[in-house]
Amino acid sequence: MQQGLDELEFVLTTASAGKAEHPFMVDLSVTRGFDYYTGSVYEVIWDEFPSLGVICGGGRYDDLAGAYINKHIPGVGISIGFTRIFSKLVKEGRVVGKRPVPTEVLVTWLEGDDYRKISEIAHNLRDRGIATEVFHSPVALKKQLQYASRRGIPYVFFAPDGEIKDMQSGEQYKVDINSWSPKSEL
Structure with a gap:
């Protein structure tokens, strides 16, 4: 027990010594759901969006890695819910992209098409830095075009x-896919 109190005092002293813009508080009722934590645990709640709950959490976990290599290895770590954070920022209009998705090109896949060739085309585009998707199954072209339109894929x-x-x-036109690139404003 004393070791835990000493560690908590050390953490508080260290945190208080900095010039943190954002407040922190001690809540002795916080426990993380993993039994590998061996010391202090941390949770971050965004005051502006408390409905998101904990957006970051972690703690001290001595010997977690050491259990696999028979060696004492201290550790501290956190995980951050980037998807939840960015989804909220987008929903609130604080992060605005030019398009709803980063994909620039959808490569169609129709019944009877040579999937290997389609994959090669997609890899060629990706190798040149063009964000590319291949439609997930060989269905009607109309459905694939609706998908591209709904997702905001420009080509x-x-x-x-x-x-x-x-x-x-x-507009629809023939291209040499090995040299074609989307318009630069995208």
Whole structure:
């Protein structure tokens, strides 16, 4: 018990010595759901969005790694709920992207298409830094175009035809996919 109190005093002294902009408080009722913690545990709640609950948590876990290599290894760690945080920021309008998704090109996949060729096309685009998706199954083209439209994907590449469709203008044209790039304003 004394060791725990000494550690808590050390943590509080260290935290108080800094010039933290944001307050912290001690809550002795906080426990993390993992039995590997061996000391202080930490939780972060964003005062501005308390409905998110804990957005970051962690603590001290001596010997967690050491259990696998028969050696004493002290450790402290945290995990952060980036998805929850960014989802909230987007919902609140604080983070605004140019498009709802980063994907720039959807490569279609129709029944009878050579999936290996489609994959090669997608890899070629990705290797050149173009965010690319391949539709997940060979379904009707209309459904794939609706998917691209709903997700805000600006270009659809029709693999068998070698044509690209600009989803905003509706224009469709033949391209050399090995050298084509989306418009730079995207």
